Amino acid sequence: DTEVTQTPKHLVMGMTNKKSLKCEQHMGHRAMYWYKQKAKKPPELMFVYSYEKLSINESVPSRFSPECPNSSLLNLHLHALQPEDSALYLCASSHDILRGENTEAFFGQGTRLTVV
Amino acid sequence: DAKTTQPTSMDCAEGRAANLPCNHSTISGNEYVYWYRQIHSQGPQYIIHGLKNNETNEMASLIITEDRKSSTLILPHATLRDTAVYYCIVRSFMIYNQGGKLIFGQGTELSVKP
Numbered sequence: 001d002t003e004v005t006q007t008p009k010h011l012v013m014g015m016t017n018k019k020s021l022k023c024e025q026h027m028g029h030r031a032m033y034w035y036k037q038k039a040k041k042p043p044e045l046m047f048v049y050s051y052e053k054l055s056i057n058e059s060v061p062s063r064f065s066p067e068c069p070n071s072s073l074l075n076l077h078l079h080a081l082q083p084e085d086s087a088l089y090l091c092a093s094s095h096d097i098l099r100g101e102n103t104e105a106f107f108g109q110g111t112r113l114t115v116v
Numbered sequence: 117d118a119k120t121t122q123p124t125s126m127d128c129a130e131g132r133a134a135n136l137p138c139n140h141s142t143i144s145g146n147e148y149v150y151w152y153r154q155i156h157s158q159g160p161q162y163i164i165h166g167l168k169n170n171e172t173n174e175m176a177s178l179i180i181t182e183d184r185k186s187s188t189l190i191l192p193h194a195t196l197r198d199t200a201v202y203y204c205i206v207r208s209f210m211i212y213n214q215g216g217k218l219i220f221g222q223g224t225e226l227s228v229k230p
Contacts, residue, residue, distance in 0.1 A: 109159050
């Protein structure tokens with residue numbers, strides 16, 4: 001199983017709503033990532049988790065709150081978003097880079113978020 | 117992480133080889149070159165990676181110059197399904213337990229035409 005599953009595929013939320021994006025993998029990967037991608041732009045790194053601990057936060061606003069409850073799951077909690085936060089949110093996973101194994105990152109298909 | 121420079125767009129005839137260049141002149145000794153592609157509305161897909169030797173897999177070949185300042189991704193027989201944005205990424209080792217940053221540049225939009 002080389003799949004990263006993201007749910008939901010599409011989400012529309014109001015600016016006062018609270019919602020969560022979910023990401024799951026069963027490849028035994030211990031590094032998991034959140035990316036944000038606006039139309040016609042490359043993916044931008046938001047967060048990296050390594051062994052269930054947040055290791056990189058790319059100065060993301062606090063209205064985005066990541067959580068890694070176990071080694072297979074990664075959540076992104078959303079609260080008080082703005083219309084400019086509308087984007088494709090991508091999750092990825094990989095082996096920790098110093099394991100000496102192939103460190104390709106596998107990406108999910110993304111959640112397309114619209115904030116109204 | 118080192119920056120990469122790629123052409124904004126390229127065309128390729130179906131069945132011909134597609135050669136996608138990437139410049140990474142500030143790459144350092146412990147940084148790998150990775151290539152990913154993103155087909156419209158899908159998540160990025162890993163293609164290949166290398167350190168200093170040329171690499172080949174079932175999807176593509178990666179040619180890295182001896183000074184490591186540039187590389188070329190070769191799709192030997194491009195098909196219409198290879199139409200995508202191709203990203204060249206330089207990825208460094210991180211200290212243990214830090215995972216590894218994968219920072220995307222602007223990429224090359226490859227159009228394979230019949």
